Amino acid sequence: MVLYYDIETPSGVIQLRKPMGRVGAIHLGIITKYMPANKKKEGDPLSPAEQERIGEGFEQWAAKVLPQILMSFTPKGASAPTPNATVDDLAGEDQYGAFLAICSTLDGSQDFFRIIQK
DSSP states (O other): OOOEEEEEETTEEEEEEOOOHHHHHHHHHHHHHHSOOSOOOTTOOOOHHHHHHHHHHHHHHHHHTHHHHEEEEEETTOSSOOTTOOGGGSOHHHHHHHHHHHHHTSOTTSOSOOOOOO
16 A cells, blocks of 8 residues: 655645655655654754755655655646646745655654564
8 A cells, every 4th residue: 555645835836755675665765864853842943953954854755755755736826737747846945845754754752673583
């Protein structure tokens, strides 16, 4: 089963496929490498170092993951998606919004596995 995310940005709606398979592993590797590990309360500012790390993660994600999961882009006011949309059809701020939205789907509090002994 394939899961899709529709992400609304000021420029339109981006449809992304949930990162799965090899691209899912690359996605998770980028997120775990660059995203802040410490829990902050909502509204707490990021340090300059955290901002820089997130920027580096975004650059890698936009190059390695986004092209693989971009399904469509429907510009604001359009009735149909742009045919054969690519990352070149997305403004940088829309790519960043998609990055943040996809990162928000990862629940850091969840257990990734549980060993079951038989």
